[in-house]
Amino acid sequence: MRFKLILGVLSLMTIVLLLLFYFMPTNKFNFSLEPGNSNFSITPNSEMQYYPNMRFADSQISYQISNCPLDKKNEMQSAFGIIGNLTSLKFNPVSSNGQISVTCEEKARIENEMFVAGEGGPVNITLSGNFYVITHGEILLLRKSDCPKPNVAIHELLHSLGFKHSENPKNIMYNITDCSQTIGDDTVNLINNLYSVPSYPDLSFENISGIVNGRFLDVNITVLNVGLNDAGASKIIIYADSNPIKEIDLDPIEMGRGIFFSMSHIFIPQISFTDLNLEIVSDFNEITKENNKIKLKIKS
Ligand SMILES: [Zn+2]
Structure with a gap:
């Protein structure tokens, strides 16, 4: 609707300019993303x-314990x-x-001739940018650890935070x-490193393509939310050099999802x-706003 309104306002000017336009040579330009689009990264540790x-x-995580003896x-609370x-x-x-939901079972489970002490892990995961975001974790406690420290409960809690088994017999995992x-x-260091990134959304341009045909621009735009939280409404402004030529309203985008138009x-x-510049303008915090601007280079 807004597109039509702007066209209406510009129509008079357009008619005048179209006359000029038809007497000008028509040039077609393709453009593509300039390399070097900045993106934050944290130390990868896939091990x-x-x-x-x-x-x-978020670093604030809620948990519930049900059907467990005292x-x-x-x-579990101590863990x-x-x-x-x-x-x-x-x-x-x-x-x-x-x-994180914690439940308990009294009956003994045996696997490979050993008692199973518990089970735990992430059960709902959303890939968003650099993160595999856990939305739900589960822990099942079967046996008490009989140690001064609640080792079994700590082990299962770390599973639910995404940690897998360690090869080191002295490690709790x-x-x-x-x-x-x-x-x-x-x-401990990896947890602190991972959660040092604030729980914000992060809007980012992906796969921009388009064509400038004479005085008109056709463009395909994908905006992704690669952050750790849902993003509210925002807008895109397209500039020819530093002059705004178009404003586009964007709907809210959930974490890990995107909009193509x-x-x-x-x-x-x-x-x-010389350049077309696109900018995502949001009035909320993002992990980084460095990926909210993009310069399109005209291919010659
Ligand atoms: Zn385990």
């Missing part, structure tokens, strides 16, 4: 987690407290819809539990220009 950069969206409930003290994470108990095992500094016959009032 310790099921997928690289697994984390919950000793196991205490053990949340220990990881909360060692890292930047904060775990908050809730009575329903916890991001080794697949056979032992009271002398400890939480690795590398685990194409527009044609965007009139460029200037007779000559």
Whole structure:
């Protein structure tokens, strides 16, 4: 609707300019993204987690414990407290819809002639930019650890935060539990590193293509939310050099999702220009706004 309105306002000017336009030589230009579009990255560490950069969206994570006897409930709460003290994470108990759900089972389970102490892991994961965002984790406690520290509960909690088994028998993530095992500094460091990125959305241009035909621009634009949270409404402004030629309203975009659209016959009032610049303008915090601007280079 807005497109039509702007066209209406410009129609008189367009008629005058079209006369001029038809007597001018028509040039077609293709353009593409200039290389070197900046994108933040954090140290990749694919060794310790099921997928690289697994984390919950926020460092405040809710949990609920249901159907657990008091000793196991205490053990689990103590594990949340220990990881909360060692890292930047904060775990908050809730009575329903916890991001991590903890349940208990009394019956003994045996696999490979060994008692299974528990199970845990991320159960809902969304890929968003550099992150595999965990939206839900589950922990099942079967056996009490009988150690001074709640090693089984810590082990399962770290699984639910995306950590896989360690090859080191002295590490708490080794697949056979032992009271002398400890939480690795590398685990703590990776958690703190991953959660040092704030829980913001992050809008970014992807796959821009288009054509300038005489004084008109046709363009295909994809905008992705590669951040850690849903993005509200925003807008795109297209500039010929530094002069705005078009404003486009963008709907809210959920974390890990994107919007594709194409527009044609965007009139460029200037007779000559060297660059087309696109900018995403948002009034909310983003992980970075460096990827909100893009310069399109005209191919000759
Ligand atoms: Zn395990």
